Amino acid sequence: MSTETHEGHQLDHLFSISAARLDRWRDLNAKAQTWAAEVRSGKGAGGSGAVQDALSDLRPMESYFAYPGVQLLRTLDDRIADGDAMGAARLVLRMSNALLSGSYRYDEGEWEAAEESAGEGPDRTPPGMAGSLARRPYFEALFVSPAPPARAAAICREIRELRRHDDTLIYEPVMAGSVEDALLATILNGKLEAVVIYDGIPVPSKHDASLLRDYLSVYQHLDTTVDSPREIGVKLARLIANIRPELDIYLLTDRKVEQLAGDPSASAIRRVFYEVEEPMEVHLNILEGVRDRQSTPHFDNLKQYAAKPISTFHALPIARGKSIIKSNWIRDFGEFYGLNLFLAETSATTGGLDSMLEPTGNIKVAQEKFARAVGADHVFFVTNGTSTSNKMVYQAVTKPGDIVIVDRNCHKSHHYGMVLSGAQPLYVEAFPMTEYSMYGAVPLRTVKQALLDLKAAGRLDKAAMVTLTNCTFDGHIYNTRRVMAECLAIKPDLIFLWDEAWFGFARWSPFLRMRTAMGAAAALREWRDDPKAQEAWEAQCRELGEDLDPKDPRLLDRELTPNPKTMRIRVYETDSVHKSMSSLRQGSIVAVRDEDYEHHVSAFREAVFIHASTSPNAQIIASLDVARRQMELEGYELVMRAIEVALAIRREVSNHPLISRYFSVLGADKMIPEEFRASGFADFLAPGTNWLTAAKALKDDEFCLDPTRLTLVCGTAGYDGTAFKNLLASRYNIQLNKTSRNSVLLQSNINNTRSDVASLIKVLLEISEEIETRLRETGEAGRAAFAEKVRSLMEDVPDLPNFSQFHDGYRDDPGSITPEGNVRAAFFAAYNEEDCEYLPLASPELDQRLEAGPALVSANFVIPYPPGFPIMVPGQIIDAHTVGFMRKLDVKEIHGYNASRGIKLIKPSVIGK
Numbered sequence: 001m002s003t004e005t006h007e008g009h010q011l012d013h014l015f016s017i018s019a020a021r022l023d024r025w026r027d028l029n030a031k032a033q034t035w036a037a038e039v040r041s042g043k044g045a046g047g048s049g050a051v052q053d054a055l056s057d058l059r060p061m062e063s064y065f066a067y068p069g070v071q072l073l074r075t076l077d078d079r080i081a082d083g084d085a086m087g088a089a090r091l092v093l094r095m096s097n098a099l100l101s102g103s104y105r106y107d108e109g110e111w112e113a114a115e116e117s118a119g120e121g122p123d124r125t126p127p128g129m130a131g132s133l134a135r136r137p138y139f140e141a142l143f144v145s146p147a148p149p150a151r152a153a154a155i156c157r158e159i160r161e162l163r164r165h166d167d168t169l170i171y172e173p174v175m176a177g178s179v180e181d182a183l184l185a186t187i188l189n190g191k192l193e194a195v196v197i198y199d200g201i202p203v204p205s206k207h208d209a210s211l212l213r214d215y216l217s218v219y220q221h222l223d224t225t226v227d228s229p230r231e232i233g234v235k236l237a238r239l240i241a242n243i244r245p246e247l248d249i250y251l252l253t254d255r256k257v258e259q260l261a262g263d264p265s266a267s268a269i270r271r272v273f274y275e276v277e278e279p280m281e282v283h284l285n286i287l288e289g290v291r292d293r294q295s296t297p298h299f300d301n302l303k304q305y306a307a308k309p310i311s312t313f314h315a316l317p318i319a320r321g322k323s324i325i326k327s328n329w330i331r332d333f334g335e336f337y338g339l340n341l342f343l344a345e346t347s348a349t350t351g352g353l354d355s356m357l358e359p360t361g362n363i364k365v366a367q368e369k370f371a372r373a374v375g376a377d378h379v380f381f382v383t384n385g386t387s388t389s390n391k392m393v394y395q396a397v398t399k400p401g402d403i404v405i406v407d408r409n410c411h412k413s414h415h416y417g418m419v420l421s422g423a424q425p426l427y428v429e430a431f432p433m434t435e436y437s438m439y440g441a442v443p444l445r446t447v448k449q450a451l452l453d454l455k456a457a458g459r460l461d462k463a464a465m466v467t468l469t470n471c472t473f474d475g476h477i478y479n480t481r482r483v484m485a486e487c488l489a490i491k492p493d494l495i496f497l498w499d500e501a502w503f504g505f506a507r508w509s510p511f512l513r514m515r516t517a518m519g520a521a522a523a524l525r526e527w528r529d530d531p532k533a534q535e536a537w538e539a540q541c542r543e544l545g546e547d548l549d550p551k552d553p554r555l556l557d558r559e560l561t562p563n564p565k566t567m568r569i570r571v572y573e574t575d576s577v578h579k580s581m582s583s584l585r586q587g588s589i590v591a592v593r594d595e596d597y598e599h600h601v602s603a604f605r606e607a608v609f610i611h612a613s614t615s616p617n618a619q620i621i622a623s624l625d626v627a628r629r630q631m632e633l634e635g636y637e638l639v640m641r642a643i644e645v646a647l648a649i650r651r652e653v654s655n656h657p658l659i660s661r662y663f664s665v666l667g668a669d670k671m672i673p674e675e676f677r678a679s680g681f682a683d684f685l686a687p688g689t690n691w692l693t694a695a696k697a698l699k700d701d702e703f704c705l706d707p708t709r710l711t712l713v714c715g716t717a718g719y720d721g722t723a724f725k726n727l728l729a730s731r732y733n734i735q736l737n738k739t740s741r742n743s744v745l746l747q748s749n750i751n752n753t754r755s756d757v758a759s760l761i762k763v764l765l766e767i768s769e770e771i772e773t774r775l776r777e778t779g780e781a782g783r784a785a786f787a788e789k790v791r792s793l794m795e796d797v798p799d800l801p802n803f804s805q806f807h808d809g810y811r812d813d814p815g816s817i818t819p820e821g822n823v824r825a826a827f828f829a830a831y832n833e834e835d836c837e838y839l840p841l842a843s844p845e846l847d848q849r850l851e852a853g854p855a856l857v858s859a860n861f862v863i864p865y866p867p868g869f870p871i872m873v874p875g876q877i878i879d880a881h882t883v884g885f886m887r888k889l890d891v892k893e894i895h896g897y898n899a900s901r902g903i904k905l906i907k908p909s910v911i912g913k
């Protein structure tokens with residue numbers, strides 16, 4: 001955090017607030033126990049210095065959290081001052097245990113200073129409420145008030161006195177006396193759900209908040225050098241919403257409330273109160289705001305439905321579970337899953353349930369809540385994964401003959417989406433990372449070049465959409481805002497589809513949010529509304545002209561500005577909710593922020609009808625609803641922790657003397673060429689890196705790395721990716737996702753904790769020790785063999801084949817300089833088996849044809865796993881590079897390739913017919 005003085009730890013401390021805080025408590029506890037032991041044994045009495053040092057390290061941070069709070073810390077101070085080592089040690093132990101276990105959230109005794117007389121706390125709750133508090137969900141609410149600190153305790157007491165018996169939630173107040181303290185609390189305290197701002201608060205914190213100031217200056221949110229302007233309340237609300245848009249923000253002001261409520265800059269505020277209004281109103285609003293996020297309309301209804309006595313005469317025998325529970329043979333199915341699953345299984349769309357195909361009730365509301373959560377105008381639930389979400393978007397917004405600029409490495413659903421819609425892919429290439437047999441992401445320059453070529457060829461009107469994967473499997477994140485802005489400068493009504501299958505969680509990180517499609521769409525809109533946008537565009541016109549000349553080489557080298565008057569913001573984002581949030585498998589969403597969505601409403605409805613099952617799975621829908629609830633209430637804290645876990649793994653692997661001999665986790669310096677890292681950011685662990693430099697990179701660089709995705713190089717330990725993955729799975733029950741020739745991909749997410757770090761590191765250590773032992777035992781020859789194995793894995797890597805070209809027979813305009821092709825025509829051409837032929841990979845005829853023609857034209861998609869992208873698509877000319885790559889490929893799983901028959905080709909005689 002901001003008061004941290006050890007440079008190297010700053011990054012960690014921002015991304016690991018909870019861990020850093022708990023570490024300090026552990027440290028304080030250790031010191032307190034030592035002091036008590038010394039006193040008990042009669043030596044070193046009075047040595048409370050270490051305890052006091054540890055306490056003063058920790059104290060500034062504690063003011064941003066409700067527990068243990070001022071009272072308990074004051075008691076601790078008193079005991080230390082009295083030389084009561086035992087009493088101090090007991091209290092520290094109790095507080096740090098309560099923090100670690102989270103018991104303070106429901107056990108009132110934890111808030112009492114006097115352990116002997118638990119239950120008689122000074123200002124906790126009215127008597128008689130103790131039992132009913134037991135498991136009410138707990139949160140904290142921030143009160144930002146100019147009241148002097150001496151009044152703080154009294155204010156807290158007044159707030160607590162507002163509690164009522166039938167409140168279903170309980171919160172503790174946290175006080176902040178300045179804008180900066182309010183922002184620090186917002187950043188540090190993941191338990192906050194609501195903020196109440198009293199107008200007229202001062203800006204500067206009493207703590208050293210220099211990093212915060214730098215952070216604010218990077219984002220140009222606030223000039224912290226000025227003291228309290230009158231409208232600071234609204235400004236603070238916006239700053240807080242920029243960090244955590246899910247929080248409910250209330251403003252208490254004595255200005256004209258009606259006026260403020262209509263002020264667009266007050267849109268971050270949930271409600272404005274006149275300062276003299278009833279405190280009880282504020283209290284009830286706080287509770288209601290949190291309950292609104294907590295409520296899951298579809299899931300709640302499903303639970304009610306399951307509890308009703310219902311006879312069914314529809315075709316779903318397992319509904320209500322009777323066919324299972326009464327069965328002689330499949331009862332274990334019911335026992336395993338529990339009866340609720342079957343009570344909740346239904347095909348009904350009435351009686352409190354809703355239809356996913358045409359939602360009008362709770363599914364509609366659940367989708368609207370999800371839209372709010374991700375900052376979209378609309379969200380559609382999809383119960384067949386993002387594979388289907390993507391196809392729905394193609395279906396809805398593209399038509400035959402449209403051109404889509406698309407990363408050739410995109411998930412196969414994009415390629416198939418175009419087969420279905422008839423849109424023509426114009427494949428663009430990501431930068432290769434040949435050493436690791438993987439691709440990065442597509443440089444903006446490449447995308448601009450494709451658009452400018454289309455313009456030069458007179459076909460820009462056909463370009464409907466740009467599709468990119470954000471982040472990629474390996475963690476490359478686009479500068480989404482910049483990509484869209486520059487593309488819109490060339491074609492102002494382009495649609496963007498950002499495949500964020502992996503990236504849904506990013507919404508809940510203030511650092512990553514702006515790189516999500518929805519976050520960037522919001523930023524673009526904000527930019528457009530600023531008069532500076534018009535100025536920037538006019539300046540560009542003076543230099544480059546109003547109508548950009550596609551042959552002008554400057555266009556590629558400079559950042560282009562779109563025309564704020566003509567640009568449209570048309571953004572689609574697809575998220576596999578199940579990949580990064582708590583949804584059942586296949587739970588996915590399409591999030592829409594499209595100003596011209598009206599053009600597509602009916603097409604979108606058709607797309608839903610085409611792709612959605614008429615029997616959508618109610619449990620998947622419920623889990624989407626619940627995943628949204630979780631993220632809106634604890635996503636911020638959980639995502640922070642996922643990042644913290646990933647950084648801890650990076651640090652442990654790189655610092656461990658033995659593990660680092662055989663393994664490494666790739667940093668941005670290895671994964672992203674320097675030209676795309678304008679900020680100079682090298683790695684999360686590089687010397688001098690703190691969270692501020694990371695934040696700058698995330699803001700400005702063309703690409704950055706998702707910190708939660710870790711490419712662990714295992715080739716240097718003598719394992720290819722697949723072998724290493726199998727080793728981890730079979731011996732250690734560790735599952736991971738993706739492999740390359742010499743690496744595996746590890747990923748942290750919202751379910752990981754720090755103990756997962758420890759167990760992974762233990763496994764890597766064990767494997768490293770085994771390698772050491774083996775090398776020792778096998779002597780010179782063994783070492784040479786190992787070195788050769790490593791060399792082969794790390795150096796004999798096949799060149800990755802670029803997309804060659806579509807055959808002219810599958811191009812609308814064979815003379816055109818732009819390479820789009822009709823993948824759909826080629827796909828269906830191959831439906832006639834007699835129009836196809838097969839050539840085995842090893843056959844001499846294949847080489848002859850490569851040499852002398854006629855061209856080899858692929859009849860289908862060929863997708864090896866890994867790397868998982870199509871190396872051949874229907875209608876593509878197969879060249880020597882592709883054949884060479886296929887021949888070197890030592891993977892077993894190749895979709896679309898039958899090793900015994902060979903490569904499937906469209907016969908030359910029928911091409912284009």
Ligand SMILES: *Cc1c(COP(=O)(O)O)cnc(C)c1O
Pocket residue numbers: 384385386387388411413469473499501502576586588
């Ligand atoms: C997994 C994935 C998909 C498909 O999502 P499912 O939910 O598995 O259908 C699409 N795109 C990308 C980039 C993916 O990683």
